[in-house]
Amino acid sequence: MLENMIKLINYYSPSENKNKYLKEKLNKLKSIKSEQKLCNFLGCKEVAIDSHEISKGIFLSQISDENNEVNILARDFKGNIRRFYFKKENVKSATTFPGFCAAHDKKIFTSFENGTFTINQDFVQKQSLRTLKKEISLIHDEIKTLSTLIFSPEKHEDIRLLKKNYHGQAKNLKRYQKLFNNLSHSIDKGGSIMQFKIIDDVPNNMVQFSKLRHDIETILGIPLKHAYIFIFLLFNDGKQKLILATFKDKTSNKLMEFLVQNKYFLNEYILINKERFIVSQNFINSLDHVDYNTMLDDNKIIQNKFFLKFMGF
Structure with a gap:
């Protein structure tokens, strides 16, 4: 959520004092809490757990150090927001997001998580499902953030831009949810739509x-x-x-x-x-x-x- 908003502000609001401007904006964004996410696989209404977008066993463990840690690029929120730094993160939490319920997370991905890894149709569709679900989760958060900013009592100098992106992301959400549903049904039936x-x-x-x-x-x-x-x-x-x-x-x-x-x-x-x-x-x-x-x-x-x-x- 914050990453997309930073890019949005960074691109449309050029300023010599941009780092201060970004920090002021982001302090407001951080106060907006994410909504609880549901699994939604084949209409499942169970609460989503922290799912890995990228497999812990197949991929993350391949590049982890002796402490089972990998490096991610994180924003320097305490210093220069326009800069990243390499942050250590354990493979247990790296790339996790509110994805699927525990039952579906296990059912969908066990076939290649616990077996011999092969790049085939089954893997590609299920990896795509994970990535698509993460994008949907991020868009949900961004829409809520945009909505909060648009309808807040405080006036924003970039209100037209906020509204434009709100409507654009709302359309994207509908498209992505349709793709997610189609892909979910294909995986459930052993089909091939990719x-x-x-x-x-x-x-x-x-x-x-x-x-x-x-x-x-x-x-x-x-x-x-x-x-x-x-x-x-x-x-x-x-x-x-x-x-x-x-x-x-x-x-x-x-x-x-x-x-x-x-x-x-x-x-x-x-x-x-x-x-x-x-x-x-x-x-x-x-x-x-x-x-x-x-x-x-x-x-x-x-x-x-x-x-x-x-x-x-």
């Missing part, structure tokens, strides 16, 4: 990353309105895999084909969303001074040499 591609030629950065990309415009003249693609950068058994997964529709397939052929745009999207990175200590140790500071900078890094070498350019 396709995927594995890109092997990426450096072994020991990075775990999971994100849904939703396009509403065009790229280089290619119409991609409401194209959805899941991007997974996953490290397992000494190998880094870049996986692109999408629903079986022409628009989303066009986006996947475009990103496969134009990896520059794919890399840009991954690094712009670097706050979703989970990395090993070895990865951090491999960064030189310039690359280290680049990772912690909030600005886009597409012009930096680190961007070019991160995915093997």
Whole structure:
């Protein structure tokens, strides 16, 4: 929730004193509590537990240290909000969010959590379900935050922007919930409504990353309105895999084909969303001074040499 709001304020409110401005905004945002989330798998109304978006056993343990800790990029709320820092987090809590109820979390994911890991249709659909549910959870929180700010007695200089994003996220929520329901039914019935591609030629950065990309415009003249693609950068058994997964529709397939052929745009999207990175200590140790500071900078890094070498350019 806070990450999206920071990006929103950071982009639309340029100011020499932006760090102070952001802190004032975020102090108000932090006081808004998240609502209790429900499982919603096939309509389940049980309360959601803290589910892992990225598997603890299959992926996080692969890059954890001797204390079972991984590194995440966290906002420096006490210092410069426009900067990140590497924060240690135990694999038990890393990437968790209010996802599914205990019964469904176990039922859905046991098939590959406790077995031999293989990148197949079953894994891709279930990993996509996790990532999609996290996006829905984040949007729920963001809508509540926007609503609170819009209807608060205090006047906001960016009220039009808040309303615009409120309505935009409300539409996205309906779309994402429809996708979630369709994917849930497919998994429950053993169906196949997704396709995927594995890109092997990426450096072994020991990075775990999971994100849904939703396009509403065009790229280089290619119409991609409401194209959805899941991007997974996953490290397992000494190998880094870049996986692109999408629903079986022409628009989303066009986006996947475009990103496969134009990896520059794919890399840009991954690094712009670097706050979703989970990395090993070895990865951090491999960064030189310039690359280290680049990772912690909030600005886009597409012009930096680190961007070019991160995915093997």
